[in-house]
Amino acid sequence: MKRRDFLQWTGMGLGATMLSGMPLVGKALPLDAPWYTVDAAIKKQLADVALNAARSKGATYTDVRIGRYLNQFIITREDKVENVVNTESYGMGIRVIANGSWGFAATDKLDNDSIAHTAALAVAIAKENSRLLSEPVQLAPQKGYGEVSWKTPIEKNAFEVPIKEKVDLLLNVNAAAMKGGADYMNSYLFLVNEQKYFASSDGSYIDQDIHRIWPTFTITKIDKATGKFETRNALSAPVGMGYEYLLPRPEDKIHGISTLYKKRYDMVEDAAQGAKQVAEKMAAKSVEPGKYDLILDPSHLWLTIHESVGHPTELDRVLGYEANFAGTSFLTLDKWESRNFQFGSKHVNIKADKTQPGSLGAVGYDDEGVGTQEWDLIKDGVLVNYQAIRDQAHIINLPASQGCCYAQSWSDVQFQRMANVSLQPGKQTLSPQDMIKNVEKGIYIIGDGSFSIDQQRYNFQFAGQLFYEIKQGKIVGALKDVAYQANTREFWNSCSAVADKNDYRLGGSFFDGKGQPMQASAVSHGSSTARFDKVNVINTARKIG
Amino acid sequence: MSILTKEEAQALLKKVLAFSKSDECEVSLSGTEGGNIRYARNAISTAGDISTLTLSVSATYGKKTGSASINEFDDASLEKVVRRAEELAQLAPENPEHMPLMGPQTFKDAITYVQATADMTPESRADAVAQSVQASKDAKLQAAGYIENTTSFDVVANSKGLFAYNQGTDVIFSITTRNEEGTGSGYAARGFNDVRKLDTLGATKVAASKANGSAGAKAIEPGKYTVILEPVAATYMIENMFRGFDARSADEGRSFMSKPGGGNRLGEQLMDEKVNIYSDPFNKDLPSATWNREGFPLERTDWIRNGKVENLAYSRYWAEKKGAKPLPFGANYIMEGGDQTIEDMIKSTEKGILVSRLWYIRLVDAQTLLLTGLTRDGTFYIENGEIKFPIKNMRFNESPVIMLNNVEALGKVERSISVESYRSYLIPPMKIRDFTFTSLSDAV
Numbered sequence: 001m002k003r004r005d006f007l008q009w010t011g012m013g014l015g016a017t018m019l020s021g022m023p024l025v026g027k028a029l030p031l032d033a034p035w036y037t038v039d040a041a042i043k044k045q046l047a048d049v050a051l052n053a054a055r056s057k058g059a060t061y062t063d064v065r066i067g068r069y070l071n072q073f074i075i076t077r078e079d080k081v082e083n084v085v086n087t088e089s090y091g092m093g094i095r096v097i098a099n100g101s102w103g104f105a106a107t108d109k110l111d112n113d114s115i116a117h118t119a120a121l122a123v124a125i126a127k128e129n130s131r132l133l134s135e136p137v138q139l140a141p142q143k144g145y146g147e148v149s150w151k152t153p154i155e156k157n158a159f160e161v162p163i164k165e166k167v168d169l170l171l172n173v174n175a176a177a178m179k180g181g182a183d184y185m186n187s188y189l190f191l192v193n194e195q196k197y198f199a200s201s202d203g204s205y206i207d208q209d210i211h212r213i214w215p216t217f218t219i220t221k222i223d224k225a226t227g228k229f230e231t232r233n234a235l236s237a238p239v240g241m242g243y244e245y246l247l248p249r250p251e252d253k254i255h256g257i258s259t260l261y262k263k264r265y266d267m268v269e270d271a272a273q274g275a276k277q278v279a280e281k282m283a284a285k286s287v288e289p290g291k292y293d294l295i296l297d298p299s300h301l302w303l304t305i306h307e308s309v310g311h312p313t314e315l316d317r318v319l320g321y322e323a324n325f326a327g328t329s330f331l332t333l334d335k336w337e338s339r340n341f342q343f344g345s346k347h348v349n350i351k352a353d354k355t356q357p358g359s360l361g362a363v364g365y366d367d368e369g370v371g372t373q374e375w376d377l378i379k380d381g382v383l384v385n386y387q388a389i390r391d392q393a394h395i396i397n398l399p400a401s402q403g404c405c406y407a408q409s410w411s412d413v414q415f416q417r418m419a420n421v422s423l424q425p426g427k428q429t430l431s432p433q434d435m436i437k438n439v440e441k442g443i444y445i446i447g448d449g450s451f452s453i454d455q456q457r458y459n460f461q462f463a464g465q466l467f468y469e470i471k472q473g474k475i476v477g478a479l480k481d482v483a484y485q486a487n488t489r490e491f492w493n494s495c496s497a498v499a500d501k502n503d504y505r506l507g508g509s510f511f512d513g514k515g516q517p518m519q520a521s522a523v524s525h526g527s528s529t530a531r532f533d534k535v536n537v538i539n540t541a542r543k544i545g
Numbered sequence: 546m547s548i549l550t551k552e553e554a555q556a557l558l559k560k561v562l563a564f565s566k567s568d569e570c571e572v573s574l575s576g577t578e579g580g581n582i583r584y585a586r587n588a589i590s591t592a593g594d595i596s597t598l599t600l601s602v603s604a605t606y607g608k609k610t611g612s613a614s615i616n617e618f619d620d621a622s623l624e625k626v627v628r629r630a631e632e633l634a635q636l637a638p639e640n641p642e643h644m645p646l647m648g649p650q651t652f653k654d655a656i657t658y659v660q661a662t663a664d665m666t667p668e669s670r671a672d673a674v675a676q677s678v679q680a681s682k683d684a685k686l687q688a689a690g691y692i693e694n695t696t697s698f699d700v701v702a703n704s705k706g707l708f709a710y711n712q713g714t715d716v717i718f719s720i721t722t723r724n725e726e727g728t729g730s731g732y733a734a735r736g737f738n739d740v741r742k743l744d745t746l747g748a749t750k751v752a753a754s755k756a757n758g759s760a761g762a763k764a765i766e767p768g769k770y771t772v773i774l775e776p777v778a779a780t781y782m783i784e785n786m787f788r789g790f791d792a793r794s795a796d797e798g799r800s801f802m803s804k805p806g807g808g809n810r811l812g813e814q815l816m817d818e819k820v821n822i823y824s825d826p827f828n829k830d831l832p833s834a835t836w837n838r839e840g841f842p843l844e845r846t847d848w849i850r851n852g853k854v855e856n857l858a859y860s861r862y863w864a865e866k867k868g869a870k871p872l873p874f875g876a877n878y879i880m881e882g883g884d885q886t887i888e889d890m891i892k893s894t895e896k897g898i899l900v901s902r903l904w905y906i907r908l909v910d911a912q913t914l915l916l917t918g919l920t921r922d923g924t925f926y927i928e929n930g931e932i933k934f935p936i937k938n939m940r941f942n943e944s945p946v947i948m949l950n951n952v953e954a955l956g957k958v959e960r961s962i963s964v965e966s967y968r969s970y971l972i973p974p975m976k977i978r979d980f981t982f983t984s985l986s987d988a989v
Contacts, residue, residue: 105594128668222799229799320723450917452906454919456989459985516583540915542910
């Protein structure tokens with residue numbers, strides 16, 4: 001799904017995305033149209049036309065992606081449905097190497113002549129680009145898989161759930177919040193289905209059917225006398241699942257100062273508790289700035305992991321390919337080569353993973369036909385690896401790509417995108433409650449809020465949804481106006497505990513932005529609750545007018 | 546070919562509307578043609594050509610509306626998309642906020658189209674990039690940059706006789722140069738309707754000068770400082786404010802334009818009296834479409850006049866509910882400036898910081914529009930009217946509303962682009978007192 005399309009349909013601002021309107025390119029579908037996939041045999045025929053045409057024009061390597069991208073957005077406020085949109089986009093992207101240079105072209109006209117013309121255009125662009133080549137593309141070897149397929153292991157296809165059922169759910173969610181005292185309530189349900197077919201001159205023909213879902217909301221409460229207002233966003237996570245994510249189960253609830261959710265989400269319950277919590281926020285004490293021990297829930301910590309670990313370990317950033325947009329990385333190659341760069345404390349073990357069930361990044365094969373895997377990025381606090389794709393693997397002496405290449409649509413060129421990057425649970429038995437008991441002066445933070453990080457991923461600032469003051473091992477009340485600032489390495493080296501696997505949960509971003517023109521990618525980040533010592537907390541309250 | 550003339554578009558939409566059976570039908574068509582080159586490490590990394598044409602149809606029965614879009618244009622597909630929109634409308638719940646479609650309007654012609662930009666080719670893009678890369682190599686720097694040109698058209702028509710057409714061109718260019726040691730970085734960004742105004746070589750030289758000038762930065766204590774924000778920095782900062790010129794969110798009490806006790810801040814002195822912000826589709830340096838997607842004619846609208854809130858945008862629904870006149874958002878934003886150059890502003894500064902660019906700005910608190918972000922690609926300490934040395938980047942926590950209450954001086958307006966949205970604005974360099982920096986960053 002394209003980020004700009006999402007913003008256009010929903011009216012959600014930049015804050016909803018990882019990084020910042022073109023009209024939607026795609027066909028709208030009837031709301032309750034039967035869900036179907038295109039026969040792989042037809043796609044193989046189309047792909048072969050492209051592969052042969054590119055080879056005949058001088059391509060030394062070609063890959064073809066035929067994509068059918070389905071999105072459904074349901075957007076409501078209070079007791080009104082603001083929009084229900086189904087979109088479909090179907091077409092082919094052809095990437096080639098010719099004269100040692102990359103070239104790319106795409107078409108939505110899938111007849112033989114258009115495909116052949118597009119393949120020729122991709123080769124022509126590659127040859128034009130080669131006049132400004134510094135060194136030829138070096139592609140890591142990749143065996144062809146033949147004809148294979150992969151599908152997100154969903155229990156209930158959300159696209160096949162009747163619209164009425166989904167609309168009723170959101171209106172019930174809104175009603176629960178309004179009944180609880182909310183002044184305004186906006187709720188959203190986003191569904192994505194990527195039907196992707198990949199073929200390459202290596203001999204792979206890969207058919208994949210990928211599903212993602214994101215239910216979310218924002219509750220707003222106003223104090224009309226003072227003009228103050230507070231919001232509380234949903235504690236859901238976007239996930240790589242079907243509609244089963246919205247069918248609550250008792251075993252997936254964690255009860256505490258706020259109910260939290262694991263592999264299933266109770267949206268109505270969260271709206272009801274959110275309405276109470278937003279009122280609590282209104283009356284909460286404004287935080288005293290200073291150093292605090294932070295207890296960070298996975299619903300919050302995912303974003304800190306994303307920004308301070310996920311991005312700086314992307315090899316294209318390290319090498320300078322993102323320098324003109326999001327920036328470079330402080331994790332330069334010399335730090336990796338030293339084999340002793342202490343990124344974090346010994347409690348910090350972070351893996352990249354493109355296979356994790358239920359995650360947004362889980363696929364069988366990436367967008368350049370590489371089977372997915374998991375690998376260590378940070379082991380016992382030390383930087384041990386990056387995230388690399390086929391044309392980068394040789395730089396860090398890898399025999400093959402790590403399988404983390406992605407394009408947001410058939411019409412965009414694929415490039416290195418973040419795998420799921422997750423903090424591994426602690427090995428000792430430890431619950432968040434045990435962790436809190438050991439804190440003298442701290443803040444427990446739940447949910448993600450404002451976020452910002454510099455262009456080399458050193459200095460960051462994060463806020464959240466719910467903040468609770470901890471004194472002498474006990475939660476003593478709610479706080480507001482909280483944000484913490486830190487330096488990435490200092491922050492991760494201040495990690496003094498990570499809860500065990502029973503607390504492990506996923507958070508994630510539906511719209512991680514990168515590249516020029518910008519592309520969105522969806523990625524999950526798992527963790528258990530973690531403790532960070534003596535972190536600098538600021539007060540964000542200001543006054544205007 | 547994705548760019549249709551006014552006559553071609555009118556004929557196509559007339560045919561689509563003829564298929565309609567609903568109470569109301571609105572059709573819109575948009576097309577783009579263009580291309581881009583991205584480069585890094587002094588070499589092209591990706592390049593592509595893009596061509597799209599999309600038809601959207603909205604059908605309404607009573608207060609039930611459905612929308613559908615398609616990118617196939619044979620007669621059967623045109624009828625199919627109309628029927629789909631009608632099916633969706635029948636399935637959709639009633640929207641009590643639905644407003645009837647507008648009838649015919651008179652629109653002035655826009656001045657957004659420049660043939661020279663429309664004539665750009667993969668080769669002319671590559672030539673522009675080659676100049677930039679050569680300039681970077683000559684300065685012994687590494688260049689990463691991006692150029693994108695777009696020719697586009699938009700047209701809307703409805704069953705009540707509304708018809709509006711606009712064609713435009715746009716080219717954006719941005720360049721980052723870094724030294725081999727990674728201790729200096731510079732940036733420049735340009736955006737125009739007319740590619741003849743784009744000088745990639747000149748922009749790269751500016752970035753190179755910043756990169757070389759920013760090497761060896763010293764740390765200074767965060768705190769409140771007088772800052773001179775170059776236009777590209779000021780643009781990114783105040784872009785976040787324009788979305789708030791909305792009466793509904795203000796009246797609902799959830800915006801910085803909300804008044805304590807209820808209502809909005811219309812007529813209130815919200816900023817320094819030097820601040821004047823308006824939209825004008827006929828500004829020759831920043832032209833825009835002369836109508837919006839609802840079919841509203843766009844004219845010059847003052848938003849902030851001498852620091853007072855002059856206007857807020859009212860949707861037709863909200864205007865009717867509040868007994869106000871509907872007023873659309875602007876399609877461009879212009880802030881008036883003064884006569885000073887950046888050099889003049891530096892000369893008159895006893896102690897301060899010159900900020901070339903800001904980065905990763907995000908909202909911290911909607912109540913006050915508090916934003917956080919960082920300086921980037923050239924931050925310099927000023928003392929006694931001179932730049933003394935480059936300084937390390939810093940994080941700020943500041944509201945553009947508060948910032949525009951602390952205006953010391955405004956310089957000459959220039960066209961600049963937001964480094965994140967890539968939208969163009971006309972914004973002056975600004976000298977601001979008491980700008981709040983909260984921490985240091987080691988990033989270069």
